[in-house]
Amino acid sequence: MFDPARKYPFPDALGLDEAPAPHALLAPVSGLLGTWAGRGRGGYPTIGEEFTYAQEVTFSHDGRPFLHYEARAWLIDANGTPLRPSARESGWWRIQPDGRVEALITQPTGIAEISVGNAAEGVIELATDQVALTPTAKKVIATRRRYTLIDEDTLDFIHDLAAVDQPLQHHLTAQLRRRRTE
Numbered sequence: 001m002f003d004p005a006r007k008y009p010f011p012d013a014l015g016l017d018e019a020p021a022p023h024a025l026l027a028p029v030s031g032l033l034g035t036w037a038g039r040g041r042g043g044y045p046t047i048g049e050e051f052t053y054a055q056e057v058t059f060s061h062d063g064r065p066f067l068h069y070e071a072r073a074w075l076i077d078a079n080g081t082p083l084r085p086s087a088r089e090s091g092w093w094r095i096q097p098d099g100r101v102e103a104l105i106t107q108p109t110g111i112a113e114i115s116v117g118n119a120a121e122g123v124i125e126l127a128t129d130q131v132a133l134t135p136t137a138k139k140v141i142a143t144r145r146r147y148t149l150i151d152e153d154t155l156d157f158i159h160d161l162a163a164v165d166q167p168l169q170h171h172l173t174a175q176l177r178r179r180r181t182e
């Protein structure tokens, strides 16, 4: 009989050594699998002073040719003390046989991005193909992201933003380190 309380029988894997095995199409992004944490700096012409933030990012899969992506950030002061929650987002990165990536990413600020790009040799580049906004969301026109695996434990991230009548330009730069469980 169907038991609704039963645990989901197909949990996500966070690493290559976990079941299920990653789908072959995930090869160009398999180095991202796992949980990453680190710090970044950000700014934008409309928001005054630059800010420093901490961030945690997780990429997982369930054996099919897409990644589940989840990220949350919080602002910190010069000592690293948390100040307040900041951006959160989650989504799906669909990997195509030629290394193209189609990403769907949503944010609680009323922004949904459809981004397309490419994954090759540890670099994943994504740029928005479409942005959908809820009626009260800030006017985001485009974003551009680049994730660079510096080594197996280090992930650099940059994020450019065209929004609130500003041209595409830097919003965020971060360096994340792989979080190991042992």
Ligand code: HEM
Pocket (backbone or CB within 6 Å): 042, 044, 046, 047, 051, 053, 055, 073, 074, 075, 086, 087, 089, 111, 138, 139, 140, 143, 161, 163, 164, 171, 172
């Ligand atoms: C690590 C991720 C991010 C952090 C830490 C961050 C941080 C910030 C901060 C601190 C502000 C100033 C407003 C405030 O104090 O809350 C801001 C504004 C903004 N951010 Fe981000 N952000 C992140 C990701 C994003 C993403 C992914 C987008 C868009 C897709 C985005 C779009 C915007 C926009 C449109 C504004 C408003 C600018 C304005 O109204 O002048 N941010 N962000």
